[in-house]
Amino acid sequence: MGIGTFGSFTQARLAIYAAQTGLTVTGNNISNINTEGYTRQRLNQVSLYTAGSDRYYARGDIRIGQGALVKSISQIRSPYLDIRFREANAQVGYLDGRLDGLNNIASILDEVGKGDESKDEDGYGILGLEFHKIFDALEQLVDQTGHQEYDNIVRQTVGNLVSKFHSYASQLQTLYDNTVTSLHQNVDKVNGILTSIRSLNEEIRKCEVHGDNALELRDERNNLIDKLSELVDINVTYSEEEISPGLTVEKLTIRLGDANPDGSVETDESLLVDGIYCGKLILEQVPQERDPKELEALRKENPDDLTLWPYLDAAGKGTLSPYVDAAGKGTDWPYTDKDGKGTEWAFVDAKGQGTEWAFTDANGEGTNDPLAADGVTPNTPNTPNKANTANTENAAFERYLKPDGKPTADESEARKVDNSNFNIKLGKLKDKIGQVHTSIVKGIVEAAAANGATAQKDPAGAAMTVEDLFKGLKSNSVSVEEADVPEAGDTTITIYTRIRSMKDGKPETDANGDPVYRYEKQVFQQIASKVVELDDNDLGGRIQAQRELLTEKGEFVDQAVIHTKDDTGPSRIGDENAGSKRGIQYYQRALDLLANQLAKVFNDANQGYRVNGDGNYITKGTNDKGEEIGIPITLTGKNVDGSDAIGTDHQPMTFQINKNDTWSKMNPFLQQALKIEVGMKADDPVSNEVGEQIVNAFLKGQSYDAATESFVDVDGVPPRGIFDGGVLISNDNASDDCSNITASNINISATWSVSSILVRSFTCLDEKTEPVSGQSDNINHLKYMFDSAKLDFIPSDLEATKDASDEIMFNGTLFEMWNQIGSTLGNDQTETGSQLDTFYGTALEIDTSRDSVSAVDFNDEAMNLMMYAKSYNAACRLMTTIDSVLDKLINNTGLTT
């Protein structure tokens, strides 16, 4: 069949329309060349061809297309490149976030090229210069010992160093606080993006239902997904979703991108977006607890105030211990072992390992059964530990702070603050009106026993069998619904089907002639979306970097974190790589450890008892002239029964205590005498560490208090030795308390700030009680310890990280430790920077590749412009030609002149 008379006009019209549409698409491409995330569009046109066969078909008939038909406008994108880009982008986000944080730390701690320019001392560093000034002051003091002004210079220089520590600690804390704020902002940003993507999904879905491709909305969505991929590691998939019979629309699903290196963790693939549902990241909030130091001080002031104690003992008095042992002493442990040490285990097995089981079977497994499974063979009994008495938890304990800063015992009233680990949860997937996403898990059809129990209950509350369900029913199908199964919020529906049994091709009947049935069941589970507690390493991207900057402590991490097997439960504490991840807290703790060691060096070197030239501790005596003199402290050795030890000369053995004698090297008779002197039994076994404490307590004039297992001052008993010096560096400039010193609280002690207590020497000449005026061996010692001694820096030395490793993280001088902090930071920066460079390059390369597919190019569009313009012209020419031809046909055909 040929074209109709005016059909050619339609052909030209369609061509003009197609060309014009092409020009419009090209124009749109050119217009959006600078629009972020815009994907170039393409006109899809087809040749219009009327298909089908005519009633009468002529073999010689020619069929021609009836013009160009604009079919659709489509985008040109490569999903593969999108996936690759987003993977690389997550790495870029993570590394960029990490480098950003490290650079911020470096802006505080990196002293390369810094210093006092006014004195041409740039390049020595700021803290580094203070280290030198202390060394120089000590060196000068050695030369000018005894002159107060040189003492003061040492104090001044130490004061300057302490100020720098404060400044750095404060800047690091500010950085930490800012990073917390930034993490909150980024979490909000992710949630904003997820909500926007959900809205776009809805809009796109609506458009698709109405036949619109919604290209611009997809661009916007892709743009948001790209942004999201920088913040968290994601995995994007597209699928078809049937929204009504025969009508499917595209469904976008975004999951976390399997970032966790631990393969056993599954939460790192949790759903973020599923079509028109999305979840939200939630930073866990916990009730704010009161400051332990403040509580401790209050307990000292008001020991009877029960709102200050977490537990109550049998007498109703407040206590800190959850248990009381047989000796009436508070303990944190429910049991006490044979050595008197607290333990969580009720028994100890033959290998000495704690266990909850009373017996161990032949396979080494714990059991409470005295006999093996055969009922004859006895299991090995384990040794029971002594059970301690549990104290009562005190409901009145005001553990928390309310938003107004007042204490409260009610957790619900407490102010909510971030969890110290900045745990993140993923909220339930919800649509825009708040309905929770559910997914259906369809089970297989399986046979069900007629007498098998079901979840259905009869009116009496007893479980009904499958057969019971169909009694009195004509229907052959019954559904049983169980709420909150398998978990709260879920629903399980089991559909039971009754089918007539067939035998020999005929319906089977029983002896009574009643029909025989068989039963089948199929389980459908409607699983509601749930809150997912994400693991430490699940997120990836910039948020992961910020969390790590806030939480990772490197060598200062609790050992439990490293050695606990990772799990996805609420504790989420396991991470075997945590020891090598260093965030702000690592640098804070490293600075704390440096400050702590500095204080320890100064305080240890500046406290002690005076000795004579032989190193024996001395005490004050009087000579014949009535003058005060120094005499060595002499003790008579004691036997275990407390009697005097007699030497080979048949005289009582006398000893002097030398400062270089360690407990282990000391004569046993002297050890026994010392123990008796401090109120212990001569045969009390003591470790070397306690032995050193005994010597110290003896010199201090202290006595052993068995109740507290410590040495305490005794009223009216003066020190036996001549104590000299005092605390130089404390945790507060108003006190001499040198416990828990950190970079933020390190201070010149109250005593040193008003007096000169720097000990020049502990060694006195014969009969003297004061060292000679210019003696400086202790200043030299202090200088050596400060500048040259290789000290062990152990993470668990800090009170705040006492559960960290006992291994030495660094051995070197104080200055070398400071250098080490800088160098660790530099290495972290270099490594992260280099990785970022690589990933940024990769991301850029992939993005360029994406652009090569999706981006607008002027040359292309110019070509399109020319092409569609020429097409338009040609179509117009076609129209003119047809018009001219028809004009001839209509107006001039058959006319004769």
Added chain:
Amino acid sequence: MITRTTTVGSLKSYRYDLNRSNNTMNKRMNTALTQRTFNSYAEDPAMATRCFQLRRAFQRTASQLTVNDSLRHKYDVAWSAKLTASQDIYAMADDTSFGSIIRGANGADASGRNALGQSLTSKAKDLVQIMNGRYGENYVFGGADTLNVPFTWEPEENPVYIAAPDGTNADHAAAFQYMADPAKVADGTLPEGTLYTNDPTLANQVTVDGNQVPEENKAYNDSYPYKYLKEDGTPTNSAKEAKSVLCFRGVRVDSNAEGDIRKMEEFLKETKYVDIGLGHKERDGEAVSSSVFNSALQGVYYTGGYGTTDKIEVTLSNGNTATVEDVPQNLINIIDRLGTILQRCDPDNGNYASEEDEAEARALFKQFEDHKDLYIQRWTELDTETGFLRDNSELLTNTADSLSQQFMALEDEDPAAAISAYMFARYCYDTALKVGNSILSQSLMDYINL
């Protein structure tokens, strides 16, 4: 298939490359401006660490140099003291008349004894003043006791002085006349352990010539309440009346008492260590002596020592021989004692006041002659140490220079290289800008003509 290069893609790549180029140029500019090869740990962690260590070593050396120079000046002061004192000693030793005056028989030589005595006494005082010289606020020859004057003239102490006698103390025997009655101790009238008493009614009664009398304590010395002794040996409580004796850091120099000798030995063993870059090390909390410099100069050591020589035999002018005990070792003591003896000589004929005086004078002179070489030898030791400090100063200066050169070599950028690198980066950046201009201007769009 050729990759489709798009305008947007080109611009994105260009923007990244331009940024890198600009970044590189900025880095090079910073290098040229700061003249440093690196400006942060991150740029070169190992090098930054090394440079901080070198700078720390440089600063340490600079401090050690300061202290070394301070010590050197102290030793210079000591050396000046040595010069003055040596000249006097040399002069005395070389002066032949000095010996003649002391040893000569009565006559011309002897007539100068009074004058020489005065001169020697004055010389002894001068020597003490010289040895009490200070550098800055510190006494040079006080050993580690730098704040207290080392040599002093003190009233001679009474060796039996007891401030608060205690009858139970066996060492206080000199303060009690009688032996305590054990029965009175047993019945509690006297405190437990009482050995002596001054109350005759509480004393142990013994029969002498048929009479019951308190048992006398043979160790009783009635001078026990007196602190000092005069020149003639009588006790006194007046410091002014007492005989002046030379003390070093409160210990009598010519004392033979065990306690004093022990103290002097302690002084000589005393150290005042200073870190002058010898590699300060500690073992068991004590400085290793070879790693530090002992700056304690004990004046008593440089003046010939302390204590006395047991016996010196001398031949007197009358041909008799005499043995003199307890001749002081210290030169100041010798000179001072000689001065005292010579001043006691007869002003008319120069005769010694007694044969003992002559014997002692001869013994002292012999001691002087025997010890003058020792004295000079000890000054030479001081010279050697001064020389060591001078050499160490040079060594420390060289070390500081070397350290300075080392860290400068690591840190400081060669200006020519820095400027060249900057110019090259600048050139690259300019080129990148030009390329950018071309990217934006060149496309088919500019050529189509419909």
